[in-house]
Each structure stands twice: as C-alpha cells, then as structure tokens.
Amino acid sequence: MFPDEMSLIVPDALDIATCDRLIANFNDRLDEGGLVQGQAASHIRRSQIGWFNEEQEPVVMRQIVDLVATANRTCFDFGLTDFAENAQIARYEGDQRGHYDWHSDIGASDVARRRKLTMVIQLSDPTDYDGGLLQMNPAGHIVDAPMARGTAILFPSFVLHRVAPTIAGTRFSLTCWVHGQPFR
C-alpha cells in the first residue's frame, strides 16, 4: 500500500528524551549548511547542520534502520540497499529566517543520485518556533508535515519539499536518506 500523498507519517519514532539529547549534543557543533558547489547559497538554504553515524549514535541508528525497514516493507517497496550517508541534524533559526527552499533530494553526485527514500524527524516542540514548516509538493499541491516532536515523515527522495522560513524561535530536525540503485 503506497502511502497517501506520497508520505508516510510515523508518530513517536523517537522519544522526547532522545530528541532533547540530540539537540543538546549537537547545538554547539553545527556549521553553516546550504553550500552549493562550495558557495554559500543562503537564498536556497539558511541553516546550520551536523552529521552523525552509527558508531556515534548506535541506538538512534538502530531505531531508524528498523523504522525504515518496516516502512519500506509495508508502504514503499523500493529496492533499498544501504545508508550511504551519515544522518544530518539541522537547526533553523527564527532570527536568521532559517529555511530550505523547494528541492528534491536526488542530485547529480554519485551518492545523491542513489537517494531513494528521505526521512525527516521533528526534533523540536512545535511551540519552540513559528514558521519553519516542512512542506511537500507531491502532485501540484502543498501538504504540510505534522510538527509533533519525535514524528518521522518518510517520502520518496524525488518528491519536492521545503522548510518554510522560520520566523521565531528555533527548529531542529534530523534527516537521513536511504539508498539503492537509481530509479529507472
């Protein structure tokens, strides 16, 4: 069964304590994101990002792997083979109007062309920021992602999505990609 509106919502993918811990661990270790071919492209993306792997966060990665396996088996049925990139933590600041303009996650690089499934987890409480909405445009209309803390949103990596400008407070997210043979 392919999910409605192309995206699958999984509430409570991470518990609140884990969201808090990831935010606290990463908050002072994030660097400016949104470099496009080495150039700052703040009109496309303004956020600070960091990365973690299975060694650094074994429990979180295990939860993600299990969740993705179930989601793929029950909904997407894509040919997924590996997690070829580390997981990303991003921070969008209201006083910088943190955002990420409309894009697909499938890119030209060797790794980005193998992205098939994208998963975003909402790490922040919705009362901690205004704006900063994750939105998808799977079929010519905009679908807002749920904001509840710990909720995972999974969608095919070719689906257009954005983070609308954050206008107050701070939003943190966790994003990872699952890879396989490029779509054909």
Ligand SMILES: O=C(O)CCC(=O)C(=O)O
């Ligand atoms: O932070 C988010 O909610 C989405 C991030 C994203 O789309 C990306 O890193 O490709």
Ligand SMILES: [Fe+2]
């Ligand atoms: Fe994205």
